[in-house]
Amino acid sequence: MSTTQQPPRHGTQAVPPVQPPRKRTPLWVVDLYGSAIGKKYVMAVTGLVFMGYVLSHMIGNLKLYVGASELNFYGEWLREIGYPALPHSGLLWLLRIVLLASLVLHVHASWSLTRMNRRARPQRYQSRRDYIAADFAGRTMRWTGIIVLAFIAFHLADLTFGTANPSFEPGDVYGNVVASFSRWPVALLYVVANAALGFHLYHGAWSLFQTMGWNNRRFNHWRRYFAVAFALIVAVGNVSFPIAVVFGIVS
Numbered sequence: 001m002s003t004t005q006q007p008p009r010h011g012t013q014a015v016p017p018v019q020p021p022r023k024r025t026p027l028w029v030v031d032l033y034g035s036a037i038g039k040k041y042v043m044a045v046t047g048l049v050f051m052g053y054v055l056s057h058m059i060g061n062l063k064l065y066v067g068a069s070e071l072n073f074y075g076e077w078l079r080e081i082g083y084p085a086l087p088h089s090g091l092l093w094l095l096r097i098v099l100l101a102s103l104v105l106h107v108h109a110s111w112s113l114t115r116m117n118r119r120a121r122p123q124r125y126q127s128r129r130d131y132i133a134a135d136f137a138g139r140t141m142r143w144t145g146i147i148v149l150a151f152i153a154f155h156l157a158d159l160t161f162g163t164a165n166p167s168f169e170p171g172d173v174y175g176n177v178v179a180s181f182s183r184w185p186v187a188l189l190y191v192v193a194n195a196a197l198g199f200h201l202y203h204g205a206w207s208l209f210q211t212m213g214w215n216n217r218r219f220n221h222w223r224r225y226f227a228v229a230f231a232l233i234v235a236v237g238n239v240s241f242p243i244a245v246v247f248g249i250v251s
Contacts, residue, residue: 036116039109044211046102046109047204051230053099054197058237061177064250068174073172103152110145137203144200151193158186181245190242196237202227 032038060078063071082091137144154164158180162168167179181187205227209215244250 033109036113039113039116040211042105042109043113044208047107047208049098050106051104051201051205054201054234054238055230061241062237064174064177064241065244071174071177072172074200076171103149106147107145110142114142118161137199138207140199141203144196147193147196148200151189151197154189177241178245178250181242184246187242187246191239194235194238197238198231201234202231205230 033042035070056161061071063074063147078092079089086094094155157164159165159173162170162176165176165180168184181190206223210221
């Protein structure tokens with residue numbers, strides 16, 4: 001008896017070969033991140049990290065209005081947190097590592113979601129899109145993110161490492177801030193960048209609740225109030241610093 005496979009007879013359909021089941025990695029986190037919902041969760045969690053940081057950073061910098069000694073003491077206190085259990089500036093560098101890791105994940109998740117959306121819709125819209133439901137902050141989320149990313153790089157070079165600040169003096173936080181914002185192009189850059197940060201925070205805070213499943217029609221107006229209030233508090237507080245220096249309120 002021949003075991004040779006016979007071709008399908010006329011009128012019959014060949015059965016496609018059974019595909020082996022997809023191997024699942026033992027790291028379920030990697031599998032989750034490979035999906036769109038996983039990337040959205042990563043953006044939401046890292047967004048929460050950034051929201052906590054920018055709010056606390058702005059509140060700490062309000063000591064600029066108290067005086068040089070208070071702001072400089074605050075800067076030194078940040079380096080002393082956890083000492084002597086941790087090395088000098090140890091906790092501060094740990095926080096920087098967490099923020100850097102969150103930034104990388106946030107940017108990569110955003111880029112990956114954009115690619116997934118483009119693959120799902122290979123052709124662009126043939127007519128103008130209807131933006132009735134999408135507000136300005138949502139439509140410009142990608143661009144405000146790019147502006148904020150570039151601003152972070154300059155901000156670190158300006159007031160953390162001092163490479164972009166000719167008058168930078170290690171440990172003199174107050175003097176470095178005043179010297180930096182006394183240059184009106186730099187002050188204008190901080191105002192524009194923090195306005196973009198405000199729009200980014202507003203849409204991020206608004207969409208955060210939906211991503212995490214905290215979405216209820218009865219409380220949606222409170223979500224909007226929170227998003228507006230949070231974005232305004234951070235943006236107005238940060239914008240006030242360069243304006244105060246430029247107009248001589250802080251000198």
